[in-house]
Amino acid sequence: MTGGSLLASTLDLLAIDPPGWGAVLLLGLWHSVLIAAGAFALGLAIGILGAYGKLYGGPVAKDLLAVYTTVVRAVPELILILILYFAVTDLVNQVLLAMGREKMQISGIAAGIIVLGVVQGAYATEVLRGAILGVPAGQIEAARAMGMPPTLLARRVTLPLMLSLALPGLANLWLIATKDTALLAVVGFAELTQATRQAASTTKAFFTFYAAAGVLYLALSILSTLVFAWLERRARRGQRPVQG
Numbered sequence: 698m699t700g701g702s703l704l705a706s707t708l709d710l711l712a713i714d715p716p717g718w719g720a721v722l723l724l725g726l727w728h729s730v731l732i733a734a735g736a737f738a739l740g741l742a743i744g745i746l747g748a749y750g751k752l753y754g755g756p757v758a759k760d761l762l763a764v765y766t767t768v769v770r771a772v773p774e775l776i777l778i779l780i781l782y783f784a785v786t787d788l789v790n791q792v793l794l795a796m797g798r799e800k801m802q803i804s805g806i807a808a809g810i811i812v813l814g815v816v817q818g819a820y821a822t823e824v825l826r827g828a829i830l831g832v833p834a835g836q837i838e839a840a841r842a843m844g845m846p847p848t849l850l851a852r853r854v855t856l857p858l859m860l861s862l863a864l865p866g867l868a869n870l871w872l873i874a875t876k877d878t879a880l881l882a883v884v885g886f887a888e889l890t891q892a893t894r895q896a897a898s899t900t901k902a903f904f905t906f907y908a909a910a911g912v913l914y915l916a917l918s919i920l921s922t923l924v925f926a927w928l929e930r931r932a933r934r935g936q937r938p939v940q941g
Contacts (some may be wrong), residue, residue, distance in 0.1 A: 710902055711909055718896040718906065725892030726913050732881070732888065733874040735810035740817025740870065748829055749851075749910030762822065769819035775880050780896065781812045782884050809881050809888075813874060820870055828863035829855060861932040868925035875917055889913060 747766070750758045769777065771799040786808070790800040832855055840854045879890040887895075893910040897903045 698887070710896075710900060710905055712859045715759060720894075721892050721896060722889065722906070722909060724911065725887060725889035726888070726917070729875060729878040729888040729890075730917070732806060732809040732813065732878050733871070735806070736813035736817050736877075737871050739810060739814030740821045740874070741867070743814065743818025744825045750824035751822065752829060753824050759919025764786070766819045766822050769816055774816055774877055775883065777816055778812050778880050778884065781815060782808055782816055806886075808884075809878065809886055812881075813877055817870055817874055818878070820873075821867070824846035824866035824870065824923045825859065825863055827887075831862045861929065864925060864929045864932055865903070868922070868929075871925070872918055875921070 701890060709717060711719045711722075715721075747762050751762050754762070806904055834853055836858065837850065840850045843854070878888045881888050882891040882894065889910055891905050897906040900906070
C-alpha cells in the first residue's frame with residue numbers, strides 16, 4: 698500500500714460520516730469531558746466542605762474525614778470505581794427492595810460523575826486544606842477583629858486568597874479526572890476509550906484509532922493547561938510576584 702492510499706484509508710476510517718468512526722470518537726470525547734467536568738465540580742464541593750471540616754470541624758468530623766481521604770487515596774481508582782459502581786449500587790437497591798420500593802436506575806453519566814467525584818473529593822480536600830493554611834493569618838485575624846462572621850470571612854477573605862494557591866493543584870486534579878474517565882470503560886460506559894476500543898476491534902485498525910484517541914486526549918490536556926494558566930494569572934492579579 699502506497700503512502701497516499703494509506704493516508705486516504707486512514708482519513709476514511711476517521712471521517713465524521715459513516716462508515717467513518719470520527720463521530721463515535723467525538724461523542725466519546727464529549728462524554729469524557731462531561732463526566733470529568735461533573736466529577737471535578739462534585740469533587741470541588743466535597744473538597745471545600747472537607748477542607749473546612751478538617752481544619753475547623755469537631756473531633757468526630759475530623760476523624761471521619763481523615764478516614765475518607767486516607768482510604769480513597771490509598772486504594773487504586775479502578776478498585777474504587779468497581780466498588781462504588783457495583784457494590785454500593787447493589788447495596789442501595791437491596792435496601793430499597795427491603796423497603797418495598799423499586800430498584801434505583803442511575804444513568805451511566807450520573808454514575809460516572811458520582812464515582813469519580815467521590816475520588817476527586819478526597820484529593821481536593823487536601824489541596825484546598827493546604828491552600829487555606831497558606832492564607833496569611835494576619836488577614837484572617839484582622840477580619841475577625843472587625844467582627845466579620847465565619848461565612849462572610851470565608852467568602853471575602855479566605856476563598857479569594859486561597860484560590861491562587863489552590864489553582865495549580867486543582868489543575869492537576871482536572872487533568873487526572875479527564876484521564877480517569879478512561880477507567881469507566883471497564884463498566885462498559887461509552888466514553889472515549891470505550892469508543893476507541895469498539896472502533897479498533899471492529900475495523901482492526903488498532904494503531905489508527907488508539908493514536909487518534911491519544912491525540913484527542915493530548916489536545917484536551919493542552920487546552921485545559923492553557924485555561925488554568927489564564928485562570929491562575931487572573932487569580933494572582935494585584936498580588937506581589939514571587940521573587941526567584
